[in-house]
Amino acid sequence: MYEVLKPLLFSLSAETAHKLTLKLLDFAVAIPGTKSLFRKWYCVNDSRLRRKVFGLDFPNPVGLAAGFDKDGKHFRALANLGFGFIEIGTVTPVGQSGNPKPRLFRLPQDDAVINRMGFNNDGVEAMVRRLKKGKPANLIIGGNIGKNKETPNEQAVADYGKCFEALFPYVDYFVVNVSSPNTPNLRALQDKKPLSELLDHLQELNKRKAVPKPILLKISPDLNPSQLDDIVAIVKETGIAGVIATNTTIGRAGLRTPEKEVAEIGPGGLSGRPLREAATHVIRYLRKNLGDSVPIIGVGGIVSAKDALEKLEAGATLVQVYTGLIYQGPGLVRRINEALLAR
Numbered sequence: 001m002y003e004v005l006k007p008l009l010f011s012l013s014a015e016t017a018h019k020l021t022l023k024l025l026d027f028a029v030a031i032p033g034t035k036s037l038f039r040k041w042y043c044v045n046d047s048r049l050r051r052k053v054f055g056l057d058f059p060n061p062v063g064l065a066a067g068f069d070k071d072g073k074h075f076r077a078l079a080n081l082g083f084g085f086i087e088i089g090t091v092t093p094v095g096q097s098g099n100p101k102p103r104l105f106r107l108p109q110d111d112a113v114i115n116r117m118g119f120n121n122d123g124v125e126a127m128v129r130r131l132k133k134g135k136p137a138n139l140i141i142g143g144n145i146g147k148n149k150e151t152p153n154e155q156a157v158a159d160y161g162k163c164f165e166a167l168f169p170y171v172d173y174f175v176v177n178v179s180s181p182n183t184p185n186l187r188a189l190q191d192k193k194p195l196s197e198l199l200d201h202l203q204e205l206n207k208r209k210a211v212p213k214p215i216l217l218k219i220s221p222d223l224n225p226s227q228l229d230d231i232v233a234i235v236k237e238t239g240i241a242g243v244i245a246t247n248t249t250i251g252r253a254g255l256r257t258p259e260k261e262v263a264e265i266g267p268g269g270l271s272g273r274p275l276r277e278a279a280t281h282v283i284r285y286l287r288k289n290l291g292d293s294v295p296i297i298g299v300g301g302i303v304s305a306k307d308a309l310e311k312l313e314a315g316a317t318l319v320q321v322y323t324g325l326i327y328q329g330p331g332l333v334r335r336i337n338e339a340l341l342a343r
Contacts, residue, residue, distance in 0.1 A: 001041075002329025014104040014113065014326075022069070025077045035080050042082035042330050044337040049084070053295045053317050054214035054241045056140055056172055060084035062308065062336050065299050065320035066144035066175060066218075070120065072127045079136045082333040087320065088127070089144030090177045093162040095123030096148055099182060105265045109256040111303045111327045112272030114265050115248065116182045119146050124166045131170035143171035144218070149183055156189055157201045164202055173213055176202065179220040179247035181269045187220060192230045199238040214241035221246035221278040221300060228282065232289045242295040244320070245286060246279045272323035276301025280314045287315025303327055305339035312340075 005024075009017040029035050049060035063085040069075050072088040079086065098120025105114045121127075124145075135141060145167070147159035164174060176199065178189035189195055199217065206212040217240055219231055235243060248269025252262055255274055279300025286296055298316025302308050303324040311319050324332050 002331065006329070010106070010108070013102060014106050015101065018104070022074045026074060029077045029080055038080040042080070042334050044082060044334055044341070046341055048341060049337055051318060054173055056214070058084045058140060058318065059138060060337050061312070061318040061340070062333050063087060063297070063318060063320040065322040066090055066142070066177070067117070068322055068325070071122045072130045075139070075141060076136060079139045081330040082337065084318070085140035085142060087142035087144050087175060089121070089175070090119050090146040090180065091121050091124050091127050091144065091163055092119055092146050092148045093124055093159050094148050095121060095126065103268070105268070106326070107255065107257045107262070107272070110272060110274050111323070112255070112270060112274050113323045113326060114268040114270050116268035118149065118182045119180065124163045128166050128170060131167070140172045142173045142175055143167040144175040144177050146177045146180070146183070147186070153185055153188055153194065156194070157198050160198060161201060161205060164205055168209065168213065171213070173241070174202070174215045175218050175244055176215065177218050177247070179218050181220070181248060181250045190220065190223070190227065192234060196234050196238065199234065199240055203238055203240065216240065216242045216244050216297065218244040218247055219282070221249045221275060221282055222251065223282070225285070228285055229289070232286065235290060235294060242297065243286060244297040244299060245282045246275070246300045249275055249278060251278070271300065272327070273301050273303050276307055280310055283311060283316050284314040303332070305335045308336040309339060309343065
């Protein structure tokens with residue numbers, strides 16, 4: 001079905017196509033009988049795929065990465081496409097429009113995307129209103145949280161804390177996003193001192209809860225070994241539950257797309273096939289230096305089942321997809337799970 005729709009979607013701008021795809025999915029699952037049909041096509045139900053991570057029971061290890069459903073508007077429909085978990089956001093305390101359009105670009109020759117969305121979202125209270133309506137049974141939802149563009153880094157702790165407190169009753173785990181390249185100076189929060197302060201604050205809020213929830217850190221693929229060593233130390237010192245490796249890259253090396261076309265697109269985070277090797281390298285480095293006790297969610301450049309297996313073999317505990325869905329459609333999730341069973 002996706003192969004039929006893909007030429008139409010690729011004739012539209014990337015952001016328009018994304019919104020249209022989600023609206024079509026919402027419409028489709030509202031038709032009686034369609035949910036069961038989608039589940040038959042895309043879901044692989046096998047106990048061998050189950051994973052217990054962060055104290056949560058994942059029906060399979062393939063998740064949807066943050067950014068696909070920024071506002072938590074579509075997770076109920078997306079739950080029919082075979083994902084073991086869905087991450088919504090990035091959400092900020094106050095709604096913001098993000099960067100000027102166009103801000104999302106396909107690189108078909110590379111199975112890649114460049115985005116500079118800029119944390120566009122309706123704000124955390126709007127997300128809470130949607131989550132209050134409930135979620136499908138057994139669906140694990142992660143909440144990816146960030147700071148508003150206008151909030152200086154010195155006050156970022158308060159923004160992350162507001163999102164944490166508001167979402168706490170409704171999500172199963174949290175992801176601290178300090179690695180997007182599309183919010184000015186955000187990546188500076190990955191430095192050891194501000195990052196330690198931020199994670200310590202969130203952990204303190206977490207410990208006050210009757211039942212604390214897992215807090216994960218999402219990091220950049222552009223960190224050097226010294227910076228990665230700092231991340232390893234911070235994870236151990238703060239006792240957070242795990243790491244998501246990785247976000248998008250600001251690098252442009254090795255692209256098949258002509259350099260002139262890439263230059264015309266301008267700045268933004270690159271995702272998709274060109275990110276695969278760098279993301280896998282970070283996963284392997286973290287696994288070697290964190291040991292086996294800290295779960296890692298591997299994301300970046302997964303456009304085939306083979307790519308997902310590579311992430312798992314490098315040390316990832318779970319994986320997430322996003323850009324691969326744009327080029328391969330939701331059948332990618334089924335193919336990864338089937339490959340896991342075959343292995």
